[in-house]
Amino acid sequence: MRTGLLRRIERNWEQELEFLRGLVRRPSTLGNEAPVQRYIARELEEMGLKPDIWQIDPAEISRMPGYSPVEWPYESRPNVAATLRGSGGGRSLILNGHVDVVPATPEHHWTCDPWGAEISDGRMYGRGAADMKSGIAAMIYAVRAIKEEDIALEGDLTLETVIEEECTGNGTLSARARGYTADAAIIPEPFAQTALEAQVGVMWARVTVRGQGAHAERASGAVNAISKAYPMMEAVKELEAKANAAGRPAYFAGHEHPLNYNIGRIRGGDWTSSVPEECTFEVRIACYPGEDLKEVQRRFKRHLMERAREDSWLSENPPEIVFYAFQAEGCTVERSEPLFATLGEQHRSVTGKELQFYSFTGTTDIRFFNLYSGISATCYGPLGGNLHAPDEWVDLESVKSVTQVLALSIVEWCSSREPLSDEGT
Ligand SMILES: [Zn+2]
Structure with a gap:
């Protein structure tokens, strides 16, 4: 047979x-x-x-x-x-x-x-x-x-x-x-x-950063949402470094960098001579087996909000963070x-x-x-x-x-x- x-x-x-x-x-x-x-x-x-x-x-x-x-x-x-x-x-x-x-x-x-x-x-x-x-x-x-x-x-x-x-x-x-x-x-x-x-577990997060739009000739007095998204993206990468530095399950011992926080999409602005009013980026977050997804979400939000408080504009206009699609343990x-x-x-x-x-x-x-x-x-x-x-x-x-x-x-x-x-x- x-x-x-x-x-x-x-x-x-x-x-x-x-x-x-x-x-x-x-x-x-x-x-x-x-x-x-x-x-x-x-x-x-x-x-x-x-x-x-x-x-x-x-x-x-x-x-x-x-x-x-x-x-x-x-x-x-x-x-x-x-x-x-x-x-x-x-x-x-x-x-x-x-x-x-x-x-x-x-x-x-x-x-x-x-x-x-x-x-x-x-x-x-x-x-x-x-x-x-x-x-x-x-x-x-x-x-x-x-x-x-x-x-x-x-x-x-x-x-x-x-x-x-x-x-x-x-x-x-x-x-x-x-x-x-x-x-x-x-x-x-x-x-x-x-x-x-x-x-690993996987989630998708969407971070929306607000700015204050204006004609580019008045850019110095406006708030560029794309520029304000930088520190938020840096915050994501900090969190990623922290997650990978922590102890890992034996299954992933052979992986150099098991948890990838991937900024996979970004959208912001609609005209080169306009200061962008909004910038949105999306992140794929990862966590280990056994980790509670809600807790990972809370950690993500908490860290971005902490970083937002260090910026006078972002502390008054905190980013909006939404989790959608992948909720994969x-x-x-x-x-x-x-x-x-x-x-x-x-x-x-x-x-x-x-x-x-x-x-x-x-x-x-x-x-x-x-x-x-x-x-x-x-x-x-x-x-x-x-x-x-x-x-x-x-x-x-x-x-x-x-x-x-x-x-x-x-x-x-x-x-x-x-x-x-x-x-x-
Ligand atoms: Zn496949």
């Missing part, structure tokens, strides 16, 4: 690549996820599955733990899931992938078309090629191979493709509200075929989880190497499974580079390898029979 499955994945490889190209060529940035979700649903249908396509209902999930408040609507931005029913008795599994990608702007900084899915030297280039459309292709083609080989599973297997992993996680949260559950979950995020065992997974035994075994059988563990200084959707649903979850996906940067790429050999490891892991996990052997192929 093992040989047949691996041979099937090999035989389907060109088709899997073509499917991956189709994913990358559909730019699924925030608000534009529908075309890629329809494309995936068609593929699932063609494989004989019945995709469930639904729209996130913020009212339904807003009281669930892990919910992130948003400022945008959910119309025409579906989630997709499909379950392959097992015959009963085996363990169940969810394979989850996010279809949303971050913007590719400025596109002229790319040496290739960010939406072109170009292949060169064994790599595919494009926004989302690594993060994480190749993981989605791998999980779907692992299931396709199992179906085409007529391998009967005992436990149920669910495929989920969700939106908003890059800003809230509300897509995966909504799949929990929808009732999809299992004994374990794997998310094929591009972590170079390692197994994720820890990730950090999380860890025990190495003793049975899921790691299965993944480790199949990783070794395909690559000949021991499975390595990884601690991520970002967030992934595994938190919804591990923290709030009693489902043990990890990430295991291909090797990629330049994530969230120009010229993002994925190593195609690793995509094939992940497809194989996932297919073998699904069969082992969802069957109560003895470990996979070549007998009966």
Whole structure:
């Protein structure tokens, strides 16, 4: 059976690549996820599955733990899931992938078309090629191979493709509200075929600094909001230095700088000869697993307000600080989880190497499974580079390898029979 499955994945490889190209060529940035979700649903249908396509209902999930408040609507931005029913008795599994990608702007900084899915030297280039459309292709083609080989599973297997992993996680949260559950979950995020065992917590903050607008000829008597934003940004960096200087959990001992307070957006002013009335910047904040998000927020606000009091204008006109989108707690997974035994075994059988563990200084959707649903979850996906940067790429050999490891892991996990052997192929 093992040989047949691996041979099937090999035989389907060109088709899997073509499917991956189709994913990358559909730019699924925030608000534009529908075309890629329809494309995936068609593929699932063609494989004989019945995709469930639904729209996130913020009212339904807003009281669930892990919910992130948003400022945008959910119309025409579906989630997709499909379950392959097992015959009963085996363990169940969810394979989850996010279809949303971050913007590719400025596109002229790319040496290739960010939406072109170009292949060169064994790599595919494009926004989302690594993060994480190749993981989605791998999980779907692992299931396709199992179906085409007529391998009967005992436990149920669910495929989920969700939106908003890059800003809230509300897509995966909504799949929990929808009732999809299992004994374990794997998310094929591009972590170079390692197994994720820890990730930091992430939040987004928006800081709005007021000025006093005027014509530039009277600038010396006005208050420039952009200039007043400087000390507030410095305050953010001070806080970041303090957070990283403090003791860190063993999971992150190998990371030089685990907690990144990233000033990711800035907006201020509207005319070069006008003194800007307002400047807004947004920060991605990080914290360790186990830290209380509300406490991290309080610390952030307190520090910025303290710095604001040192400035005569800012003390009278304190910045407005709002937390929105990501409210992601950090999380860890025990190495003793049975899921790691299965993944480790199949990783070794395909690559000949021991499975390595990884601690991520970002967030992934595994938190919804591990923290709030009693489902043990990890990430295991291909090797990629330049994530969230120009010229993002994925190593195609690793995509094939992940497809194989996932297919073998699904069969082992969802069957109560003895470990996979070549007998009966
Ligand atoms: Zn990702």
